[in-house]
Amino acid sequence: MAETVIYLTIRLKHYNDEQRVLKALDRFMQEDQTLRVRAHRDPDAILIAGMSEQHLEIYIERLKREYNMELNFGSPAVDYRATIYQGATFDYQMKKGHQYGRVMGRIEPCEKPFVFENQVVNSTVPAQLIAACEEGFLKAAETGFPVGYPVTGVRVLLEGILHDPANSSKMLFQILAQQAFKEALWQAKPIIVEPIMLVEVKTPNQFLDQAYDDLMSRHAFVRDLQIMEECSVIRAEVQLKEMLGYSKDLSSFTSDQASFLMEFNHHYQVSYNEQTQIILSAVADR
Numbered sequence: 001m002a003e004t005v006i007y008l009t010i011r012l013k014h015y016n017d018e019q020r021v022l023k024a025l026d027r028f029m030q031e032d033q034t035l036r037v038r039a040h041r042d043p044d045a046i047l048i049a050g051m052s053e054q055h056l057e058i059y060i061e062r063l064k065r066e067y068n069m070e071l072n073f074g075s076p077a078v079d080y081r082a083t084i085y086q087g088a089t090f091d092y093q094m095k096k097g098h099q100y101g102r103v104m105g106r107i108e109p110c111e112k113p114f115v116f117e118n119q120v121v122n123s124t125v126p127a128q129l130i131a132a133c134e135e136g137f138l139k140a141a142e143t144g145f146p147v148g149y150p151v152t153g154v155r156v157l158l159e160g161i162l163h164d165p166a167n168s169s170k171m172l173f174q175i176l177a178q179q180a181f182k183e184a185l186w187q188a189k190p191i192i193v194e195p196i197m198l199v200e201v202k203t204p205n206q207f208l209d210q211a212y213d214d215l216m217s218r219h220a221f222v223r224d225l226q227i228m229e230e231c232s233v234i235r236a237e238v239q240l241k242e243m244l245g246y247s248k249d250l251s252s253f254t255s256d257q258a259s260f261l262m263e264f265n266h267h268y269q270v271s272y273n274e275q276t277q278i279i280l281s282a283v284a285d286r
Contacts, residue, residue: 002033005197006051006055014070020069076244092176100164104161107155112153139178141181195239197262221236
């Protein structure tokens, strides 16, 4: 499943519209698996995430047109991720009333977005508790660190479970797994990574210099330049944050005669200072 790279905030004008909006977005997500909906700390707001500004604009217009919604929308923002470059162990236990549980294992870097491995050798552990742990770990990764950005590139290895056969519920082990994941994540010294996009711009030759200079001003790394008789194609890698608003800018200085394609390429670590600023901005926004 593709990872989203951009999000925006939907703010409800009327509290009673929340269920209508969520129902509409659920329908959209069934049609399009690259669209995501996330909870917002503000009860009058919802986050939607997707693959590009144009992608999200399509669903904003559909909410207005098909559901006659009165909504306010924030500006699109980069959908950062957290990841780890080192492993960490977890050993977390909890007693809640008469219930008791304990989970042990480790997390480690992984090339895939999320992997869960059950390495519990105790055959007396009920399968539903293993499944509950997997759900908890996945939910913790999706909820995000440190301020709601999902965690990617992590393998969770569950190595041990202690439970009370008479008083251990699935809910308890979901909570245990979530807390254990957060504990291990802190130990693994997570970092924030940003999406790097592969951009292909096709422009009439009369606008080639402007298109090229504009990409360079966005700190693009040009991988290929193909000059033909009437038009040219520029292929480059660019940080997504530098491409916000690009569609309107390109249309403006090429008189709507150029076009571009953009797709996610990979994630890359942001600087320490930038990570600090991202966290502060996210706290203020969310």
